[in-house]
Amino acid sequence: ATGPILSDGTPLADLIDLERHEVSLRLLTDPEVFRLELDRLFSRVWTVLAHETEIPNAFDYVARDIGLDPVIVTRSRDGSINVVHNVCSHRGMQVCRAEAGNEKQFKCPYHGWSFNEQGRFMGSPVARENMHGEFRAKEELALKKARVQTYAGFVFATWDQEAPPLEEYLGEIKFYLDLMFDRTESGLEVLGPPQRFVIPANWKCPGEQHAGDGYHAMTLHRSINELGGSESDDSSMYGIDVSANGHGLRLIDRRKGKWKNNREAVLKAQTLPPFEKLRTIMLPPGLTPEMAEELKDKLTEDQIRVLADYPPSVGGLFPNMGTFCFEFPTPMGMAAIISWHSFVPKGPDEFEFVNWFLVEKDAPQEFKDLMRRAATLGLGTTGFVETDDADTWPMMTEASKGFMGRRGTIKYGALTGEDQPLTGYWDKGEFPGGGHLYPGFTKDDSQWNWWLRWRDFMLGEPWGPDAHH
Numbered sequence: 001a002t003g004p005i006l007s008d009g010t011p012l013a014d015l016i017d018l019e020r021h022e023v024s025l026r027l028l029t030d031p032e033v034f035r036l037e038l039d040r041l042f043s044r045v046w047t048v049l050a051h052e053t054e055i056p057n058a059f060d061y062v063a064r065d066i067g068l069d070p071v072i073v074t075r076s077r078d079g080s081i082n083v084v085h086n087v088c089s090h091r092g093m094q095v096c097r098a099e100a101g102n103e104k105q106f107k108c109p110y111h112g113w114s115f116n117e118q119g120r121f122m123g124s125p126v127a128r129e130n131m132h133g134e135f136r137a138k139e140e141l142a143l144k145k146a147r148v149q150t151y152a153g154f155v156f157a158t159w160d161q162e163a164p165p166l167e168e169y170l171g172e173i174k175f176y177l178d179l180m181f182d183r184t185e186s187g188l189e190v191l192g193p194p195q196r197f198v199i200p201a202n203w204k205c206p207g208e209q210h211a212g213d214g215y216h217a218m219t220l221h222r223s224i225n226e227l228g229g230s231e232s233d234d235s236s237m238y239g240i241d242v243s244a245n246g247h248g249l250r251l252i253d254r255r256k257g258k259w260k261n262n263r264e265a266v267l268k269a270q271t272l273p274p275f276e277k278l279r280t281i282m283l284p285p286g287l288t289p290e291m292a293e294e295l296k297d298k299l300t301e302d303q304i305r306v307l308a309d310y311p312p313s314v315g316g317l318f319p320n321m322g323t324f325c326f327e328f329p330t331p332m333g334m335a336a337i338i339s340w341h342s343f344v345p346k347g348p349d350e351f352e353f354v355n356w357f358l359v360e361k362d363a364p365q366e367f368k369d370l371m372r373r374a375a376t377l378g379l380g381t382t383g384f385v386e387t388d389d390a391d392t393w394p395m396m397t398e399a400s401k402g403f404m405g406r407r408g409t410i411k412y413g414a415l416t417g418e419d420q421p422l423t424g425y426w427d428k429g430e431f432p433g434g435g436h437l438y439p440g441f442t443k444d445d446s447q448w449n450w451w452l453r454w455r456d457f458m459l460g461e462p463w464g465p466d467a468h469h
């Protein structure tokens, strides 16, 4: 494969060993690689910036980032959503300095040029002196706009005019995402603005982890098990790892885990049709029994079959997003957490962790309050779980800077491979979900596929066939 050559003569392609399934640690923090990522990856991918419910009214906005590019996510009077480059076309000052608000016009603090919520140039002080120059058409003075599409209320944007539509970008993984985020008529809303905090680590540490890596939970998050947050053995490690377009999700085998010791419930569940099972025994996290009725309208029969037996719990969207829908212990009992993360690169060894907590819009207030409690106890800056990860990622990042470190590799050799038999509930028929399926104990397949997708972007072939091993 061709691709960029680093300044010491090393071809970038050589830093991923396709035979041995190893990745050079140098890829984590080499500043040259980071520059290439901005130009080749973050210039092209669809990334999540906000949830629609953060900007419910006309002219609401939030300020966010695509890679190192600041943007403003705005809502127009007709309800449409815009993503405009938050950089003044005059001399490059940021036109919006607040994190969120409601504005019909953004007036640049430097010389006072004004732009509307769609980035259109509206005027400048002392217009008679024509301070924007003689030759420029007004359109040329507009702020740059990104392409915008939404999925389940999440606002995605890309700078790339060639990028496939978001639905195609999500590909086969959307089938499973729907089971967590697009399952009721009213849909989700945010539990307040997202948490935002900076972690001194490379963005790929959480990026590749979220494609798979159920494995680390047993050791790194052991304290959660001890608190009763999940099984203390390895049973929640079994299920199916699904991978598509570099995205990854873990489906949990419901016969294992907390159901394993409740033989009666498992046996009863097996006698019920999938929807009945969901409604009566295996209610999906974040739904009340009444809301579960809506699953029938929103999901296909195949989706309901998967949700009943192999519910998705944790996943990641390529390249820098994390997704969650699971239960967590609180002092008031188990409660659901629904969350999305974005790992926004700030430099080779720093990223901003943006963390949205969500809830079904139609849920009763008490239910929402409990979910907020679970969310802040579990994830993000305040949570038991991710304070563990936030300790690990910076150490991996530091390791990659040393003389020996940068010559080391990280390893993805524990591979299941495709075409393994799916045992259990699906013996009597085909598994109805798509994507590359890796059943059994969670392994490295999805994360390795994540790196193959990363490689495609970096070598300049981003929109080719879905790379997988």
Ligand code: FES
Binding pocket: 088, 089, 090, 091, 092, 093, 108, 109, 110, 111, 112, 113
């Ligand atoms: Fe914005 Fe001059 S930089 S008006």
Ligand code: FE
Binding pocket: 216, 217, 221, 385, 386, 389
């Ligand atoms: Fe973790």
